[in-house]
Amino acid sequence: MTNNPVNNRVNDPDNKAAHWLIRGVTITTGPDDRAPTDLLLRDGVITETGPKLTAPGAQVLDAHGLIALPGLVDLHTHLREPGREDAETVETGTAAAALGGYTAVHAMANTEPVADTAGVVEQIWRLGRTAGHADVQPVGAVTVGLNGRQLAELGAMADSAAHVRVFSDDGKCVADPLLMRRALEYVKAFDGVIAQHAQDPRLTEGAQLNEGEMSGRLGLAGWPAVAEEGIVARDCLLAAHVGSALHICHVSTAGSVEIIRWAKSKGWPVTAEVTPHHLLLTDELAAGYDPVYKVNPPLRTAADVAELRRALADGTIDCVATDHAPHPVEAKETEWAEAAWGMIGLETALRVVHKAMVETGLLDWAGVADRMSARPARIGRLARHGLPLSQGVPASLTLYDPGAPAELISSSGASKSRNTPFAGMELPGRVVATFLRGTPTVLDGKLASA
Amino acid sequence: MNRHLISAADLSRDDSLLILDTAEELASIADRPIKKLPTLRGRTVVNLFFEDSTRTRISFEAAAKRLSADVINFSAKGSSVAKGESLKDTALTLEAMGADAVVIRHGASGAAHRLARWVRGTVVNAGDGTHEHPTQALLDAFTIRRRLLGIERARGQGLDGMRVTIVGDVLHSRVARSNVLLLSTLGAHVTLAAPPTLLPLAVGSWPCGVSYDLDSELPKSDAVMMLRVQQERMTAAYFPSVREYSRRYGLDATRMTRLPDHAIVMHPGPMNRGVEIAAEVADSPRSTIVEQVANGVTVRMAVLYLLLGGAELPAVTQ
Numbered sequence: 001m002t003n004n005p006v007n008n009r010v011n012d013p014d015n016k017a018a019h020w021l022i023r024g025v026t027i028t029t030g031p032d033d034r035a036p037t038d039l040l041l042r043d044g045v046i047t048e049t050g051p052k053l054t055a056p057g058a059q060v061l062d063a064h065g066l067i068a069l070p071g072l073v074d075l076h077t078h079l080r081e082p083g084r085e086d087a088e089t090v091e092t093g094t095a096a097a098a099l100g101g102y103t104a105v106h107a108m109a110n111t112e113p114v115a116d117t118a119g120v121v122e123q124i125w126r127l128g129r130t131a132g133h134a135d136v137q138p139v140g141a142v143t144v145g146l147n148g149r150q151l152a153e154l155g156a157m158a159d160s161a162a163h164v165r166v167f168s169d170d171g172k173c174v175a176d177p178l179l180m181r182r183a184l185e186y187v188k189a190f191d192g193v194i195a196q197h198a199q200d201p202r203l204t205e206g207a208q209l210n211e212g213e214m215s216g217r218l219g220l221a222g223w224p225a226v227a228e229e230g231i232v233a234r235d236c237l238l239a240a241h242v243g244s245a246l247h248i249c250h251v252s253t254a255g256s257v258e259i260i261r262w263a264k265s266k267g268w269p270v271t272a273e274v275t276p277h278h279l280l281l282t283d284e285l286a287a288g289y290d291p292v293y294k295v296n297p298p299l300r301t302a303a304d305v306a307e308l309r310r311a312l313a314d315g316t317i318d319c320v321a322t323d324h325a326p327h328p329v330e331a332k333e334t335e336w337a338e339a340a341w342g343m344i345g346l347e348t349a350l351r352v353v354h355k356a357m358v359e360t361g362l363l364d365w366a367g368v369a370d371r372m373s374a375r376p377a378r379i380g381r382l383a384r385h386g387l388p389l390s391q392g393v394p395a396s397l398t399l400y401d402p403g404a405p406a407e408l409i410s411s412s413g414a415s416k417s418r419n420t421p422f423a424g425m426e427l428p429g430r431v432v433a434t435f436l437r438g439t440p441t442v443l444d445g446k447l448a449s450a
Numbered sequence: 451m452n453r454h455l456i457s458a459a460d461l462s463r464d465d466s467l468l469i470l471d472t473a474e475e476l477a478s479i480a481d482r483p484i485k486k487l488p489t490l491r492g493r494t495v496v497n498l499f500f501e502d503s504t505r506t507r508i509s510f511e512a513a514a515k516r517l518s519a520d521v522i523n524f525s526a527k528g529s530s531v532a533k534g535e536s537l538k539d540t541a542l543t544l545e546a547m548g549a550d551a552v553v554i555r556h557g558a559s560g561a562a563h564r565l566a567r568w569v570r571g572t573v574v575n576a577g578d579g580t581h582e583h584p585t586q587a588l589l590d591a592f593t594i595r596r597r598l599l600g601i602e603r604a605r606g607q608g609l610d611g612m613r614v615t616i617v618g619d620v621l622h623s624r625v626a627r628s629n630v631l632l633l634s635t636l637g638a639h640v641t642l643a644a645p646p647t648l649l650p651l652a653v654g655s656w657p658c659g660v661s662y663d664l665d666s667e668l669p670k671s672d673a674v675m676m677l678r679v680q681q682e683r684m685t686a687a688y689f690p691s692v693r694e695y696s697r698r699y700g701l702d703a704t705r706m707t708r709l710p711d712h713a714i715v716m717h718p719g720p721m722n723r724g725v726e727i728a729a730e731v732a733d734s735p736r737s738t739i740v741e742q743v744a745n746g747v748t749v750r751m752a753v754l755y756l757l758l759g760g761a762e763l764p765a766v767t768q
Contacts, residue, residue: 208559216650219559219581219627224651289560333538335558337579 018042020438021055025063025399027389028365036064041395044437049391061443063399066432069369071103071396072350073376073385075195075273076170076249076321078342079105079136081127082120083112088326088416090124094133095414096324096346098441101398101431102134104377104385105324105346109141110171116141116152118160125162133441137380140164142183142194146172151183158190165381168195170249171296173231175201180235184244191381193245193271196235198256199297203227208337210283210298218286220336223298225253232256236263236270247379248272250323252297254307261316271379273321274308276345276352277421281305285421291332291339292421295325312371313362319376322349326417343421347413350400351427358402359428365402395438404430414447454573455753456562458584458631463608466636470592471605473745473752479516480748490519493758496549498540498565499576500526500556505719506576509743510553510585513750519758522549537561541568551758554578572757580622586718587628589749591636593738594673596745597714610637615667616658617699618677618726619648619688625718626677630658643667645699647688664699668708675716676701676726692725702728706736714738 019042026036027049038053039046048055074097080088090107097105107124109115115124121138128136140157144150146169157164167187174180174196183194204227209215211222232248236259239246251257251272263270277295282302285293293299311317325342332339345352353372357363363371377386387393411423434442441448451465461469479485495514499507507523514521524544537556544552551572554562559579566573577583595604598612614633620626620642633640640658642649653660661667668674679699681692689695696702701715709715715727715736723729732739 211651213652213655216652216656217627219579219624221580222651289563330536333536335537335556335564336560337558 019055019058020435020440021053021058021060022063022068022399023060025066025068027068028369039068039389041435041438044395046389046391046393046395049389061399061433065403066399066401067365068389069101069365069398069400070373070386070389071398071434071436072101072372073380073382074102074105074322074324074346074349075166075247075319075376075380076275077105077107077324077346078110078326079107079124080111080326082123086328086416090127090136091131091133092414092416093324093326093346094128094131094136095447096344098133098434098436098447099414099431099445100346100348101350101400101434102346103396103398103434103436103441104135104137104380104382106137106139106166106380108170109139109168110146114141114145115139116144116146118153118156118162121157121162121164122160133447134436135382135385137166137382138162138164139170139195140167142167142169142174143179148172148174148176148179151179151186154183154187154192155190158192165190165192166195166247166379167192168197168249170195170197173197173199173201175231177234177238181238181242184238184246185242188242188244193247193379193381195247195249196231197249198228198231198235200227200230203230208294209286210300212283212301214283214286218289220286225255225300228253228297229255229259233259236260236268239263239270240266240268243269245269245271250275250278250297250321251308251311251317252278252300252304254304257307257311257316261311264316271318272316273319273376274312274317275323276320276349276356277343278308279305279312279320279356280352281421286336289336291334291336292343292419294336294339294341295343296341309356309360309362312357313367318379319371320349320353321376322346324415326415327419328417332419342419344415344417344419347415348409348420348422348427350398350431351429352422354402354429355427395435397435398431399433401430401432402428404428451756453757454562454566455584455757456566456573456575457582458587458628458635461584461632461635463635466588466591466632467606467608469588469749469752469756470595472756473592473749474601474605476751476755477748480744485516486518487516488518489755490514490517490758493519493550494522494548495519495551495553495754496522496524496544498524498544498552498554500554500561501577503555503577505743506555509746510576510750512747513754516747517751517755519754522547537564538568541565545569545571551754574753574757577624579624581624582628583624584628584632585746585750585753586625587632588753589742589746590629590675590716590718591632592745592749593716593742594638594714597738597741598672598712608637609633612638612672613641613670614638615641615643615671615674616677617643617664617674617701619679619683620644620653620677621648621650622680622683623677629675630656634658641667643699645689645695648683665705665708668705669710671709671713673714673716674701674709675718678718678720678722679726696725700726700728701731703730706731706734709736716742718742
């Protein structure tokens with residue numbers, strides 16, 4: 001018949017219809033409700049659920065064998081625009097997000113110029129609206145120009161059209177304890193959260209790789225776990241002291257997990273994220289000095305990976321965030337010490353979590369929906385994302401085929417950059433479709449607008 | 451043997467012995483009035499030096515020339531590299547010029563690994579950042595074997611059971627990394643003696659012993675290798691002062707008396723006289739420092755000869 005059976009799922013190749021009937025999908029958000037059901041998406045919301053729905057004129061997508069997750073939400077994306085459009089743009093970055101099953105991304109503030117004013121965050125927010133592949137929620141810088149000395153106008157960014165609630169100097173640590181305390185306190189006025197890149201700058205001068213056996217052998221300056229853990233501990237204490245929301249970016253060590261578990265046991269307002277790469281990769285990969293494995297915080301040891309997985313499973317770590325960090329080819333085709341920090345990850349995140357958490361039995365799909373959609377939406381204050389897929393909620397969702405055979409990952413995708421550490425690895429599963437408020441952004445694993 | 455020499459870990463015991471024994475054969479040429487062999491005639495060796503190191507560059511240059519190779523010296527200063535050309539583009543340029551071997555010295559650990567991905571020819575690591583300097587380890591092993599076993603008995607022998615103490619800034623030393631790997635491959639017992647701040651955190655996983663007390667190690671040592679200590683380490687709080695470092699870890703004449711009579715004193719150069727090594731020690735009969743320089747040329751000849759697969763060594767054996 002056809003050499004593309006998945007395309008057969010859709011009965012109207014023009015995708016122009018205003019409403020969609022998704023047939024026979026498995027909804028994962030409730031632990032009991034596993035029977036395949038139909039979903040009717042109309043006017044941006046899920047208007048009906050249940051078996052054997054009828055909807056004359058609706059486009060029909062046969063989703064038997066697929067699971068439906070609430071659209072994924074990334075708390076940590078570098079879209080690089082404005083300033084480094086050679087690495088990524090809002091258009092290409094959100095396209096990559098949609099292909100990975102995301103319907104919302106938080107755009108980090110370390111652009112050029114830095115997103116430290118109402119003007120810049122509104123610009124990024126508008127670029128996201130134009131691109132249309134996913135909602136772009138700008139993150140505001142904590143300090144002017146990420147300089148770590150003077151608070152940026154956090155209130156102005158909160159009041160702007162971009163409605164900023166998450167503030168971060170990510171890429172740099174807010175190292176000054178007094179400034180960190182003030183930032184935490186100040187954002188209470190508008191229900192903000194400070195997302196900390198935990199890295200003691202003095203303990204990591206010149207650092208290149210996790211300090212341990214590999215860094216010693218390779219002669220690369222060590223990035224000790226304690227440089228992260230010291231800041232995590234300090235900031236948990238500060239958050240408790242001022243009663244304000246702290247979020248820890250890209251937790252990478254077993255020691256940080258222990259501190260966060262302790263802080264949560266006290267009832268302190270602390271949340272945390274882990275990246276897909278820290279759930280799967282270790283510093284052993286640096287053996288060949290290929291800077292595609294250079295990332296900040298660095299890849300750690302197998303023991304850290306195991307503890308991060310356990311912490312994500314038991315909820316100590318709230319969510320997965322990609323830290324998608326695009327860089328042009330020349331920034332990675334260098335000596336290790338010269339190379340840029342970071343990896344891309346939007347297009348592979350769900351499949352990495354599938355491999356690291358689901359295939360290992362640590363998390364079920366309801367758990368994945370919680371850690372990749374519901375909780376990050378809550379931390380990011382996105383009221384219209386991460387909701388359980390039921391009647392009346394926004395029709396932002398991801399259809400995923402968990403049974404798709406593992407395939408080799410290629411380095412070329414929708415992102416402008418190719419610095420994926422997963423190239424050449426086999427990852428299971430496949431994102432089949434993504435819907436943003438009832439409109440498909442991805443169909444049959446391809447951009448719907450393309 | 452591998453096509454490249456990037457890490458001492460690339461060398462098996464047999465590889466290492468082959469290099470050392472070949473170097474012994476080549477050493478006899480150095481005593482002849484005409485020191486040149488035709489074995490690498492028509493081959494091109496590029497010395498690609500991103501760091502100033504006249505000693506190492508001259509040593510490789512002399513080695514290549516004694517084997518009749520054409521030598522191109524490419525120094526980063528004043529070249530396109532200084533204007534921001536990437537290592538990759540430099541590599542492609544050398545590739546286009548038909549380099550059979552590239553000898554690279556670079557300030558970044560792993561630079562030789564990276565280069566080997568971009569050129570077809572043989573890559574010889576002449577020191578990459580704080581990673582490795584394998585030909586230094588080979589010349590050190592060659593020197594130890596000759597001095598402790600004697601030239602006549604050296605051939606075919608490893609360093610089994612010999613005790614070598616490496617002293618000083620191990621953390622930042624490419625010489626130490628390569629020596630720990632190579633000397634242990636050859637059967638020696640290596641001990642690192644240094645303040646804890648100048649040892650890698652995970653040094654416990656290395657194939658060697660560790661001591662913070664130099665005085666207790668000296669009586670057990672057959673060879674002691676002093677590493678150069680850079681004064682700027684003091685400002686990063688690795689140790690309180692140069693004087694304190696020198697008192698605790700420097701080898702002076704008094705401390706030298708703790709060594710067994712047969713023991714030798716080594717230094718990869720350049721020395722800080724009066725810091726890690728006293729002038730009386732450097733100039734004493736135990737010191738192999740000048741021999742190490744001479745052996746460097748011989749060992750590098752052996753490496754280039756074996757990696758580039760030169761013609762048979764003509765009648766060197768007798």
